[in-house]
Every structure is written in structure tokens, then in C-alpha cells.
Amino acid sequence: MTTRRSPDSARRSERSRQAILTAARELVGETGYRKVTIEAIAARAGVGKQTIYRWWPSKGAVILDSILAMSEDEKGExxxxxxxxxxxxxxxxxxxxxxxxxxxxxxxxxxxxxxxxxxxxxxxxxxxxxxxxxxxxxxxxxxxxxxxxxxxxxxxxxxxxxxxxxxxxxxxxxxxxxxxxxxxxxxxxxxxxxxxxx
Amino acid sequence: MTTRRSPDSARRSERSRQAILTAARELVGETGYRKVTIEAIAARAGVGKQTIYRWWPSKGAVILDSILAMSEDEKGExxxxxxxxxxxxxxxxxxxxxxxxxxxxxxxxxxxxxxxxxxxxxxxxxxxxxxxxxxxxxxxxxxxxxxxxxxxxxxxxxxxxxxxxxxxxxxxxxxxxxxxxxxxxxxxxxxxxxxxxx
Amino acid sequence: MTTRRSPDSARRSERSRQAILTAARELVGETGYRKVTIEAIAARAGVGKQTIYRWWPSKGAVILDSILAMSEDEKGExxxxxxxxxxxxxxxxxxxxxxxxxxxxxxxxxxxxxxxxxxxxxxxxxxxxxxxxxxxxxxxxxxxxxxxxxxxxxxxxxxxxxxxxxxxxxxxxxxxxxxxxxxxxxxxxxxxxxxxxx
Amino acid sequence: MTTRRSPDSARRSERSRQAILTAARELVGETGYRKVTIEAIAARAGVGKQTIYRWWPSKGAVILDSILAMSEDEKGExxxxxxxxxxxxxxxxxxxxxxxxxxxxxxxxxxxxxxxxxxxxxxxxxxxxxxxxxxxxxxxxxxxxxxxxxxxxxxxxxxxxxxxxxxxxxxxxxxxxxxxxxxxxxxxxxxxxxxxxx
DNA sequence: ATATAAACGAGACGGTACGTCAGGTCTTCCC
DNA sequence: GGGAAGACCTGACGTACCGTCTCGTTTATAT
Structure with missing residues (x-):
């Protein structure tokens, strides 16, 4: 296995995925959860909104992923x-x-x-x-x-x-x-x- | 003391206040909290939006009040x-x-x-x-x-x-x-x- | 005849009437016609909105009156x-x-x-x-x-x-x-x- | 030159543009200028309000355009x-x-x-x-x-x-x-x- | 090496709801 | 009992985002 993360698709841009998760995490930290919008995440990540909607079903899912991505780096067992x-x-x-x-x-x-x-x-x-x-x-x-x-x-x-x-x-x-x-x-x-x- | 509730203002319409709290409670029950909107509460209560904004700072405050109103009816000590x-x-x-x-x-x-x-x-x-x-x-x-x-x-x-x-x-x-x-x-x-x- | 102006009603407050016309004229001069509101006129004149609505049918009528009041002072024949x-x-x-x-x-x-x-x-x-x-x-x-x-x-x-x-x-x-x-x-x-x- | 009208943007929907101008013209005819609202135009045209605000700076501009569109159809020289x-x-x-x-x-x-x-x-x-x-x-x-x-x-x-x-x-x-x-x-x-x- | 097809950035679109504002009416209280 | 004050309902404002939908443009196999 070359990458830790299962590729949802061969075509999927890891670059965009990372940018989105990072942007989401930053925005939650800066403006508080309630005020985070998909548009803001897309803008900050330099990504089209569609790219978010293509891979995540809801704002909550993006944010959950962004937090998991952070905490799963450290773990193992x-x-x-x-x-x-x-x-x-x-x-x-x-x-x-x-x-x-x-x-x-x-x-x-x-x-x-x-x-x-x-x-x-x-x-x-x-x-x-x-x-x-x-x-x-x-x-x-x-x-x-x-x-x-x-x-x-x-x-x-x-x-x-x-x-x-x-x-x-x-x-x-x-x-x-x-x-x-x-x-x-x-x-x-x-x-x-x-x-x-x- | 003739009324239980302190009047925020002598002018305030108790009629509207009750209608708003009732509408809020009903809508939360029917459609779930996330989907309740100020506009829907106002419409259901037969009240102008401004009348809500005049007396409550946020949607959360209205809903909190609507629930408190319900539970405080019963209590006493x-x-x-x-x-x-x-x-x-x-x-x-x-x-x-x-x-x-x-x-x-x-x-x-x-x-x-x-x-x-x-x-x-x-x-x-x-x-x-x-x-x-x-x-x-x-x-x-x-x-x-x-x-x-x-x-x-x-x-x-x-x-x-x-x-x-x-x-x-x-x-x-x-x-x-x-x-x-x-x-x-x-x-x-x-x-x-x-x-x-x- | 004691006053130049026919009293629309014996009760009518000449004081308020003048204050309203003056306020209207001033506001038109200051902010331009389009932005003048009945509320602003009432506020500036220190008068309830109802007092304006009681005596004039529309904003235009107030403003026409306020201009006429000005120009009719001077005329005679x-x-x-x-x-x-x-x-x-x-x-x-x-x-x-x-x-x-x-x-x-x-x-x-x-x-x-x-x-x-x-x-x-x-x-x-x-x-x-x-x-x-x-x-x-x-x-x-x-x-x-x-x-x-x-x-x-x-x-x-x-x-x-x-x-x-x-x-x-x-x-x-x-x-x-x-x-x-x-x-x-x-x-x-x-x-x-x-x-x-x- | 294939179209008379310069496209404000390649993206712009000619369909919406026409619908808005037509709706504006009709509404002015029906209800009089003063009572025409952006919301009514949008509703009649089957268009989001933002689509109007995106391309015109004011109600007056929309209506001017709607009239110009009508009169410019006929002219030439x-x-x-x-x-x-x-x-x-x-x-x-x-x-x-x-x-x-x-x-x-x-x-x-x-x-x-x-x-x-x-x-x-x-x-x-x-x-x-x-x-x-x-x-x-x-x-x-x-x-x-x-x-x-x-x-x-x-x-x-x-x-x-x-x-x-x-x-x-x-x-x-x-x-x-x-x-x-x-x-x-x-x-x-x-x-x-x-x-x-x- | 090139075709082809997906994922992409960009952003316009029809909508919903926002929070604000003014209009005109109604109510309360004061003088 | 008129008038100031201002709450009320209504409805439009202009904005922010929603989620969907093209647009060209990469990009990355699969010939």
C-alpha cells in the first residue's frame, strides 16, 4: 500500500482534498463553526464548490473529516x-x-x-x-x-x-x-x- | 403581583409574545430545530419579523424561551x-x-x-x-x-x-x-x- | 380672521403643523427627495407619525405643502x-x-x-x-x-x-x-x- | 458581428436577461412604476433576485434597459x-x-x-x-x-x-x-x- | 504520444432566509 | 380628548449561501 488513504477514485486530486480539509480546519478555528460556509471553504482552498459537493455529503462531514485527518495522523494503536x-x-x-x-x-x-x-x-x-x-x-x-x-x-x-x-x-x-x-x-x-x- | 412574567415593556403585546413562543415550540416539534426559521415562526404566529427581532437577539433565544415557557408552567418549587x-x-x-x-x-x-x-x-x-x-x-x-x-x-x-x-x-x-x-x-x-x- | 391660514380644524396644533413643514423642507434640502421618509420628518419635527397621517394623505402632499408654505409667504399678487x-x-x-x-x-x-x-x-x-x-x-x-x-x-x-x-x-x-x-x-x-x- | 448586444459576460444567460426585461416592462405597464419591485420582477421572470442585482445597479437601470430594449429593436438609423x-x-x-x-x-x-x-x-x-x-x-x-x-x-x-x-x-x-x-x-x-x- | 474522459476552477443560476428598514395602523399614556 | 410616543403587521430591501448546473482547462490513464 503506497498511500495511507484509500483513494475514493484514482482520479481524485489529493491536492484539493488536503486544501479543503486544511481550509475547513482553519476556518473553524478562526470564525467558529456556525459561521463556516462551504463557499468560504472552497474560496480559501482555491477550489470549486463542486469539488466539495462531489466528495462530501454535508458541511458536517467535511468538518468531521478535517478533524479526523488531524487526529489520525498521530495515532496508530x-x-x-x-x-x-x-x-x-x-x-x-x-x-x-x-x-x-x-x-x-x-x-x-x-x-x-x-x-x-x-x-x-x-x-x-x-x-x-x-x-x-x-x-x-x-x-x-x-x-x-x-x-x-x-x-x-x-x-x-x-x-x-x-x-x-x-x-x-x-x-x-x-x-x-x-x-x-x-x-x-x-x-x-x-x-x-x-x-x-x- | 398580578402577572407572573415581568413585562419587558409596558407597551409589549403579550398576545404576540405568546403566539411567537407557541409557534416556535410547534415548529421545532414538526420540522426539527435546524430547519426552523425566524420567517416561519413569524408567519405561523401571525406576527411581523420585526416583532421577533425587537425582543429576542437570536433564534436560539426564542427557542430557549419557548421551551422554558413550557417547563416553567409546571413547576413552582x-x-x-x-x-x-x-x-x-x-x-x-x-x-x-x-x-x-x-x-x-x-x-x-x-x-x-x-x-x-x-x-x-x-x-x-x-x-x-x-x-x-x-x-x-x-x-x-x-x-x-x-x-x-x-x-x-x-x-x-x-x-x-x-x-x-x-x-x-x-x-x-x-x-x-x-x-x-x-x-x-x-x-x-x-x-x-x-x-x-x- | 385671526390667522392667515384656514384652520383645517379648530383643534389642530399650528405648532406641530409648522414644525412638520419646516422639517420636511430641511430634510429635502439635506438628503434629497428620494431619501426623505415620513418617519424622519416626524422625528425631526418632534411629532408622532400619526399627526402627519392625520392631516396629509401622502408624503408628496406634505412636501408640496412645505414648498408652497415657503413660496406663498412672499407673494400676495x-x-x-x-x-x-x-x-x-x-x-x-x-x-x-x-x-x-x-x-x-x-x-x-x-x-x-x-x-x-x-x-x-x-x-x-x-x-x-x-x-x-x-x-x-x-x-x-x-x-x-x-x-x-x-x-x-x-x-x-x-x-x-x-x-x-x-x-x-x-x-x-x-x-x-x-x-x-x-x-x-x-x-x-x-x-x-x-x-x-x- | 452576430449579435447586436454586447455580452456583458460570456457566461451571462440571455434567456434570463430577456425574461427580466420583459417582466419589468410588463409590470411597469400593469402596476405603474412606483409600485414595481425588484422582487416582483424576479418572480415574474422566474429568476433569482441576485441575477438582477448581478447585472443592474438599480431598479431604475433595469427599467431604463427594458424600455431601451423595446425601442432599440425598431430603429436602426x-x-x-x-x-x-x-x-x-x-x-x-x-x-x-x-x-x-x-x-x-x-x-x-x-x-x-x-x-x-x-x-x-x-x-x-x-x-x-x-x-x-x-x-x-x-x-x-x-x-x-x-x-x-x-x-x-x-x-x-x-x-x-x-x-x-x-x-x-x-x-x-x-x-x-x-x-x-x-x-x-x-x-x-x-x-x-x-x-x-x- | 496521443486521445479521451474524469475531475477540476470558476462562477452563473433559481432559490431561501437573513436582518433591516419604511410604510401605514393601532394602542397607550400624558398633558 | 388631542397628541407624542412607539409597538404592531406588512412587505421590500440588498446580501449571503445554498446546492445545481454548465463552462472551458488540466491531468492522468489507456490506448
């Missing part, structure tokens, strides 16, 4: 540290998540994405498959190890535990209902562990 | 049952919340609201003040009683407990990442109580 | 000089008319008036009665004297002669199709006299 | 009859002009045009170039021939004579200050010839 100490490991990863959400550079695009996802179930599914699930799976693997090691209750529902760990974080960020601090991350980890300890 | 059994009481309220979220009649407007709130911090604040906070305060009161009765740990962080109870619910609903069932409600209550038990 | 030399007398009056049209202070309101008159026959009639006819009658009287004195042909059609004298002037001004100079005034007089000499 | 008898030839053309002005079909659009021209000097210039001047030039040519043939004074100012012939006509029509009859046409010709005879 995500995996958590496993020091044997589940508390320490979780604190690390939840603190990192908190920091990421607090980063203004992530703010605009991710907020854009969520805005789009809310009333587009199809987009929501794509998002889950390509962004949330891989991350969740990595954490789930670590939790499984911990459970096997007797650090969590034998019957612990790991999916629920995942939700307990991440949902409050997500809600605070989305609704701006409270600050996202390392202390808060730690409190979440403590609470989750208390709920699911053996 | 919200309060939870207090049977002395915190687990039973919480199950009741969380199950009710799950049911409410699952009700298609609530689906459209609340989803609309959240969509708008995501990138309008001001709207988000209004929403918190007038919808979320009163509800949260009611639950917080019940939790306080339970803590005083020794059913929860003395140092239990009740705000965090609130988040643990509601955020996973909210996330599942918003991202459609899982089913909302009575069992799920019970699982959340169990987990929260386990985490914060004495 | 208009009459031309009669030196016995019809050529000299006509040159004087036509030159004066040319000068008046060339005066930028008259430009805006009169242009406004004509603009309104073109497609409002009723307004046109009022204008003729109260502005054009008195002026025409004055000139016609002088021409009659000249004809009686044998300075014009016995069968001269004085109404036609009036048109020959004034229409070219009016047309040049309205369509801006040529300069309005004293020489032009003289040329018109010469031509008219040549056409109607005995 | 205008020329007057030359029977050798200047009086007969002028009577013919002035009578024709009178008849044209009296024709209700011309009434609405031409009145509309003049209404717009009064306070839009730019439009007035365009009007002169494309409608008035060609007509005037044709008459001026005929007058020149007559002067060369000794039927008019050697020093006759032909531009002035043109004004004497047409301005009274125009004024009567515009201000509705008198009837437009063949007799009136003849009287104008007689007067003009008397003023400029050798």
Missing part, C-alpha cells in the same frame, strides 16, 4: 500506560483528557463537531467509530487488566465505569458548567474507583 | 420525594429523567436547545440558571438530607455526585451512544451510592 | 414690470427664472416636487393651481398688454407663447440637457418675440 | 422624410410624436423613466445618449437640409429650434397641463417656423 497501579494510570489519562479539553486549540473544532453530531445521527455514528471507540477501547483494555488483577470488583461493568469517568468531564466542557482542572480529574478517578473497587 | 430511603428516592427520579429523555415529544426541542447552547455561552448560562439549576438544587437538597441521615459519606461532594448521576445519562442521550432504560437508571443510582456511601 | 418695452420686461423675468432654477437652494425641493408630480395627477393639479397658474397669469397679463399695444400679433396665442418661453427652460433643467444661462434666457425671449411679432 | 417641404415634414414628425405620447401603452414606462431620471443624473445621461440624442440628431439633419435650402434663416440655431418644437410637448405631457392634439402639433410647427424663417 492507542494504548495506556500499565504500571500495575490502576489509580495512577487512570489519573494520568484523565488528567491528559482534561488538559486536552481545556486547550483552546481543540475547543473550536471539537465544539463544532459536537454541534453537528447532535442532530445528525449518521455523523454521530461515524464519529463514534473513528474517534470515540478507539479511545474507549484503549481504556477498556487497561480496566480489564486491572479487574483481572483484582483491583476492581469481579463483576464491574467496565462500560459503565468508562461513562462515569468521561461523561461528567464531557458535560462540564460542553455546557461550560464548571472548571476543568487536574483536581477535578483526580476526583473523578477516585470516585470511579470507589464505586467499582472489589 | 420542584421537590423530590423523601421516603427516608435515598436509594428508592433516587431510583424514582433518575428513572423519571430517563423516561423523559426517551419521550419523543421532548426529543426535538431539547436537542434543539442543546445544539444552540454549544456555541453560545450566553445562552448556555441562561439555560443553566432557568432549567438545570432549579432541578439540580432539588436533588441536592435530597442528597443533603441523606448525608445528614448518615446514608452518604460525611465528606461526600454532592455536586460531584450529581454529575455522576446525570452526566452519563445526558451523554448517552446526546450522542446516542447507548439505550436509555430503567435498568440503566438503576445502575447509575447503584454506582453513585456505592461511590459515596459512608 | 405677483406682477411683472411694465416699462412699455415687452422685450426688456420679458428678458428680466425669464433671466430671473433662469437664475432661480440655477440656484442650488431651489434645486432639491423643486426637483422633489416634480418627481412626485409625475405620477400623481392629483398632486399635479394642486401644484398647477397654487404655483404655476398664478405665475403664468402674471406673465399672461403682461403679454396681453403688449398685444393690445401692437407689440405682438393680433392673433397671437398667448398660452402657446407662454409655453414657448418656459417649457424649454423647464426641460433643460429637468433633464439637465443643457446649461441655463442669461444668454439662453435672452435667446428664448428673442425667439418667442420673433414667432409672435405682428 | 432613424431618419425623417424629406419631401423638400420642411413644414409638411415637420408636421408629420411632430404629429407622430404627439400621437406616441398620447398612446397609453407608452404612457406608463416613459413616465416611469422620467420619474427616475429626475433625480439620477447618471441615468439621465444614459437616457439622453441612447434615446433622446439619436432622435434629435435625425430631426437636426432634416433642419440642416432645410436651412441649406433657404427655408430657414441662415443663422438659425437648430438646437434651440429643436427645443422649441419638443419642449412644450414634453412639458404638457409630463405635467398634464394641456391636451396633446394634432392641432397642437401643427401650432408648434407653425410657431417654430415663424420664429426661424429667413
Amino acid at each position: 492507542i494504548s495506556l500506560p500499565d504500571t500495575g497501579d490502576i489509580e495512577a494510570d487512570l489519573r494520568l489519562v484523565i488528567r491528559a483528557t482534561v488538559a486536552e479539553f481545556a486547550d483552546p486549540a481543540f475547543e473550536a473544532p471539537i465544539r463544532a463537531l459536537n454541534s453537528e453530531i447532535i442532530d445528525d445521527p449518521e455523523l454521530a455514528a461515524t464519529y463514534r467509530e473513528r474517534m470515540a471507540d478507539p479511545m474507549n477501547e484503549a481504556v477498556r483494555r487497561r480496566l480489564r487488566t486491572a479487574r483481572a488483577a483484582g483491583q476492581l470488583a469481579e463483576d464491574a461493568d467496565l462500560d459503565l465505569m468508562l461513562e462515569i469517568l468521561y461523561a461528567p468531564l464531557y458535560q462540564r466542557w460542553l455546557l461550560r458548567s464548571g472548571p476543568l482542572t487536574p483536581d477535578y480529574a483526580d476526583a473523578l478517578v477516585d470516585t470511579a474507583l470507589r464505586a467499582f473497587r472489589p | 420542584i421537590s423530590l420525594p423523601d421516603t427516608g430511603d435515598i436509594e428508592a428516592d433516587l431510583r424514582l427520579v433518575i428513572r423519571a429523567t430517563v423516561a423523559e429523555f426517551a419521550d419523543p415529544a421532548f426529543e426535538a426541542p431539547i436537542r434543539a436547545l442543546n445544539s444552540e447552547i454549544i456555541d453560545d455561552p450566553e445562552l448556555a448560562a441562561t439555560y443553566r440558571e432557568r432549567m438545570a439549576d432549579p432541578m439540580n438544587e432539588a436533588v441536592r437538597r435530597r442528597l443533603r438530607t441523606a448525608r445528614a441521615a448518615g446514608q452518604l459519606a460525611e465528606d461526600a461532594d454532592l455536586d460531584l455526585m450529581l454529575e455522576i448521576l446525570y452526566a452519563p445519562l445526558y451523554q448517552r442521550w446526546l450522542l446516542r451512544s447507548g439505550p436509555l432504560t430503567p435498568d440503566y437508571a438503576d445502575a447509575l443510582v447503584d454506582t453513585a451510592l456505592r461511590a459515596f456511601r459512608p | 405677483i406682477s411683472l414690470p411694465d416699462t412699455g418695452d415687452i422685450e426688456a420686461d420679458l428678458r428680466l423675468v425669464i433671466r430671473a427664472t433662469v437664475a432661480e432654477f440655477a440656484d442650488p437652494a431651489f434645486e432639491a425641493p423643486i426637483r422633489a416636487l416634480n418627481s412626485e408630480i409625475i405620477d400623481d395627477p392629483e398632486l399635479a393639479a394642486t401644484y398647477r393651481e397654487r404655483m404655476a397658474d398664478p405665475m403664468n397669469e402674471a406673465v399672461r397679463r403682461r403679454l396681453r398688454t403688449a398685444r393690445a399695444a401692437g407689440q405682438l400679433a393680433e392673433d397671437a396665442d398667448l398660452d402657446l407663447m407662454l409655453e414657448i418661453l418656459y417649457a424649454p427652460l423647464y426641460q433643460r433643467w429637468l433633464l439637465r440637457s443643457g446649461p441655463l444661462t442669461p444668454d439662453y434666457a435672452d435667446a428664448l425671449v428673442d425667439t418667442a418675440l420673433r414667432a409672435f411679432r405682428p | 432613424i431618419s425623417l422624410p424629406d419631401t423638400g417641404d420642411i413644414e409638411a415634414d415637420l408636421r408629420l414628425v411632430i404629429r407622430a410624436t404627439v400621437a406616441e405620447f398620447a398612446d397609453p401603452a407608452f404612457e406608463a414606462p416613459i413616465r416611469a423613466l422620467n420619474s427616475e431620471i429626475i433625480d439620477d443624473p447618471e441615468l439621465a445621461a444614459t437616457y439622453r445618449e441612447r434615446m433622446a440624442d439619436p432622435m434629435n440628431e435625425a430631426v437636426r439633419r432634416r433642419l440642416r437640409t432645410a436651412r441649406a435650402a433657404g427655408q430657414l434663416a441662415e443663422d438659425a440655431d437648430l438646437d434651440l429650434m429643436l427645443e422649441i418644437l419638443y419642449a412644450p410637448l414634453y412639458q404638457r405631457w409630463l405635467l398634464r397641463s394641456g391636451p396633446l392634439t394634432p392641432d397642437y402639433a401643427d401650432a408648434l410647427v407653425d410657431t417654430a417656423l415663424r420664429a426661424f424663417r429667413p
Whole structure:
């Protein structure tokens, strides 16, 4: 395989594709999601509108792709540290998540994405498959190890535990209902562990 | 005080105000939030567009108001049952919340609201003040009683407990990442109580 | 009779009437006819819109009145000089008319008036009665004297002669199709006299 | 040269252009100039408003164009009859002009045009170039021939004579200050010839 | 190496909705 | 009880984008 990206068509211009995704990402960052228009993306990318409509079904899809393109560069297989100490490991990863959400550079695009996802179930599914699930799976693997090691209750529902760990974080960020601090991350980890300890 | 609602102006037509809020609510239910337009609201309400722009700064504000108007009719002071059994009481309220979220009649407007709130911090604040906070305060009161009765740990962080109870619910609903069932409600209550038990 | 002006109603506020006419005249001068609005007139005059609509049927009528109010202050009975030399007398009056049209202070309101008159026959009639006819009658009287004195042909059609004298002037001004100079005034007089000499 | 009309752009849709001009002409005839709106023109023409705004700067310009389009279809080179008898030839053309002005079909659009021209000097210039001047030039040519043939004074100012012939006509029509009859046409010709005879 | 067919940039098109503005009517409150 | 103030409904304004649809013009195989 020569290119990482499956070519939707042999003819497709990689040049244009990249220009569009870059333009989309930049515009979301600059003007906020709501104000981004297909016309602006096309203009910034130096591309005809038709070229966007040819390959993406909606504005949301373009923006989702532009964010995925960014985050997929880094990944490969995500995996958590496993020091044997589940508390320490979780604190690390939840603190990192908190920091990421607090980063203004992530703010605009991710907020854009969520805005789009809310009333587009199809987009929501794509998002889950390509962004949330891989991350969740990595954490789930670590939790499984911990459970096997007797650090969590034998019957612990790991999916629920995942939700307990991440949902409050997500809600605070989305609704701006409270600050996202390392202390808060730690409190979440403590609470989750208390709920699911053996 | 003769009217519940503070008149933004003595001149303001209550008739028009009601017609606008009703039209907004109906249209959100019928066509989905994204497709609702100011023009359609004005037309349905038999009102000039200017009358909307005169009193509301944005489409989101109209819709928020229309939903608040609906939910504020019912309230007065919200309060939870207090049977002395915190687990039973919480199950009741969380199950009710799950049911409410699952009700298609609530689906459209609340989803609309959240969509708008995501990138309008001001709207988000209004929403918190007038919808979320009163509800949260009611639950917080019940939790306080339970803590005083020794059913929860003395140092239990009740705000965090609130988040643990509601955020996973909210996330599942918003991202459609899982089913909302009575069992799920019970699982959340169990987990929260386990985490914060004495 | 205490006031010069017939009171449309005993109740009518002369104060408001004057303020409205003044505001109208000023606004026409400042912003040009097309951009004058009833709202602006009301605001400038410190008057409710209704007070204008109560007493005038249209914007054109207000403006016609405002111009008439100005020009009727000065008049009484208009009459031309009669030196016995019809050529000299006509040159004087036509030159004066040319000068008046060339005066930028008259430009805006009169242009406004004509603009309104073109497609409002009723307004046109009022204008003729109260502005054009008195002026025409004055000139016609002088021409009659000249004809009686044998300075014009016995069968001269004085109404036609009036048109020959004034229409070219009016047309040049309205369509801006040529300069309005004293020489032009003289040329018109010469031509008219040549056409109607005995 | 295959088409008479210079294409403002190769892209421009001649279909839309024609539809707009036709709709404009019809609407002016039906509802009067003042009440014609861009929206109505667009709707009648089956065209987006933007397509009008893209190619014309103002409502007046569209309507001027729509009238010009009509009158330019017929012309080519205008020329007057030359029977050798200047009086007969002028009577013919002035009578024709009178008849044209009296024709209700011309009434609405031409009145509309003049209404717009009064306070839009730019439009007035365009009007002169494309409608008035060609007509005037044709008459001026005929007058020149007559002067060369000794039927008019050697020093006759032909531009002035043109004004004497047409301005009274125009004024009567515009201000509705008198009837437009063949007799009136003849009287104008007689007067003009008397003023400029050798 | 050349033909051919797609994808491309450009941008006009018919539309929808925007947010603003003025018109003319109706209502409220003050003097 | 007239008049200022101004909210109301109406409807046009001119603009921004939508998504579709040609236009030539690359560009990249497939002869």
C-alpha cells in the first residue's frame, strides 16, 4: 500500500482534498463553526464548490473529516500506560483528557463537531467509530487488566465505569458548567474507583 | 403581583409574545430545530419579523424561551420525594429523567436547545440558571438530607455526585451512544451510592 | 380672521403643523427627495407619525405643502414690470427664472416636487393651481398688454407663447440637457418675440 | 458581428436577461412604476433576485434597459422624410410624436423613466445618449437640409429650434397641463417656423 | 504520444432566509 | 380628548449561501 488513504477514485486530486480539509480546519478555528460556509471553504482552498459537493455529503462531514485527518495522523494503536497501579494510570489519562479539553486549540473544532453530531445521527455514528471507540477501547483494555488483577470488583461493568469517568468531564466542557482542572480529574478517578473497587 | 412574567415593556403585546413562543415550540416539534426559521415562526404566529427581532437577539433565544415557557408552567418549587430511603428516592427520579429523555415529544426541542447552547455561552448560562439549576438544587437538597441521615459519606461532594448521576445519562442521550432504560437508571443510582456511601 | 391660514380644524396644533413643514423642507434640502421618509420628518419635527397621517394623505402632499408654505409667504399678487418695452420686461423675468432654477437652494425641493408630480395627477393639479397658474397669469397679463399695444400679433396665442418661453427652460433643467444661462434666457425671449411679432 | 448586444459576460444567460426585461416592462405597464419591485420582477421572470442585482445597479437601470430594449429593436438609423417641404415634414414628425405620447401603452414606462431620471443624473445621461440624442440628431439633419435650402434663416440655431418644437410637448405631457392634439402639433410647427424663417 | 474522459476552477443560476428598514395602523399614556 | 410616543403587521430591501448546473482547462490513464 503506497498511500495511507484509500483513494475514493484514482482520479481524485489529493491536492484539493488536503486544501479543503486544511481550509475547513482553519476556518473553524478562526470564525467558529456556525459561521463556516462551504463557499468560504472552497474560496480559501482555491477550489470549486463542486469539488466539495462531489466528495462530501454535508458541511458536517467535511468538518468531521478535517478533524479526523488531524487526529489520525498521530495515532496508530492507542494504548495506556500499565504500571500495575490502576489509580495512577487512570489519573494520568484523565488528567491528559482534561488538559486536552481545556486547550483552546481543540475547543473550536471539537465544539463544532459536537454541534453537528447532535442532530445528525449518521455523523454521530461515524464519529463514534473513528474517534470515540478507539479511545474507549484503549481504556477498556487497561480496566480489564486491572479487574483481572483484582483491583476492581469481579463483576464491574467496565462500560459503565468508562461513562462515569468521561461523561461528567464531557458535560462540564460542553455546557461550560464548571472548571476543568487536574483536581477535578483526580476526583473523578477516585470516585470511579470507589464505586467499582472489589 | 398580578402577572407572573415581568413585562419587558409596558407597551409589549403579550398576545404576540405568546403566539411567537407557541409557534416556535410547534415548529421545532414538526420540522426539527435546524430547519426552523425566524420567517416561519413569524408567519405561523401571525406576527411581523420585526416583532421577533425587537425582543429576542437570536433564534436560539426564542427557542430557549419557548421551551422554558413550557417547563416553567409546571413547576413552582420542584421537590423530590423523601421516603427516608435515598436509594428508592433516587431510583424514582433518575428513572423519571430517563423516561423523559426517551419521550419523543421532548426529543426535538431539547436537542434543539442543546445544539444552540454549544456555541453560545450566553445562552448556555441562561439555560443553566432557568432549567438545570432549579432541578439540580432539588436533588441536592435530597442528597443533603441523606448525608445528614448518615446514608452518604460525611465528606461526600454532592455536586460531584450529581454529575455522576446525570452526566452519563445526558451523554448517552446526546450522542446516542447507548439505550436509555430503567435498568440503566438503576445502575447509575447503584454506582453513585456505592461511590459515596459512608 | 385671526390667522392667515384656514384652520383645517379648530383643534389642530399650528405648532406641530409648522414644525412638520419646516422639517420636511430641511430634510429635502439635506438628503434629497428620494431619501426623505415620513418617519424622519416626524422625528425631526418632534411629532408622532400619526399627526402627519392625520392631516396629509401622502408624503408628496406634505412636501408640496412645505414648498408652497415657503413660496406663498412672499407673494400676495405677483406682477411683472411694465416699462412699455415687452422685450426688456420679458428678458428680466425669464433671466430671473433662469437664475432661480440655477440656484442650488431651489434645486432639491423643486426637483422633489416634480418627481412626485409625475405620477400623481392629483398632486399635479394642486401644484398647477397654487404655483404655476398664478405665475403664468402674471406673465399672461403682461403679454396681453403688449398685444393690445401692437407689440405682438393680433392673433397671437398667448398660452402657446407662454409655453414657448418656459417649457424649454423647464426641460433643460429637468433633464439637465443643457446649461441655463442669461444668454439662453435672452435667446428664448428673442425667439418667442420673433414667432409672435405682428 | 452576430449579435447586436454586447455580452456583458460570456457566461451571462440571455434567456434570463430577456425574461427580466420583459417582466419589468410588463409590470411597469400593469402596476405603474412606483409600485414595481425588484422582487416582483424576479418572480415574474422566474429568476433569482441576485441575477438582477448581478447585472443592474438599480431598479431604475433595469427599467431604463427594458424600455431601451423595446425601442432599440425598431430603429436602426432613424431618419425623417424629406419631401423638400420642411413644414409638411415637420408636421408629420411632430404629429407622430404627439400621437406616441398620447398612446397609453407608452404612457406608463416613459413616465416611469422620467420619474427616475429626475433625480439620477447618471441615468439621465444614459437616457439622453441612447434615446433622446439619436432622435434629435435625425430631426437636426432634416433642419440642416432645410436651412441649406433657404427655408430657414441662415443663422438659425437648430438646437434651440429643436427645443422649441419638443419642449412644450414634453412639458404638457409630463405635467398634464394641456391636451396633446394634432392641432397642437401643427401650432408648434407653425410657431417654430415663424420664429426661424429667413 | 496521443486521445479521451474524469475531475477540476470558476462562477452563473433559481432559490431561501437573513436582518433591516419604511410604510401605514393601532394602542397607550400624558398633558 | 388631542397628541407624542412607539409597538404592531406588512412587505421590500440588498446580501449571503445554498446546492445545481454548465463552462472551458488540466491531468492522468489507456490506448
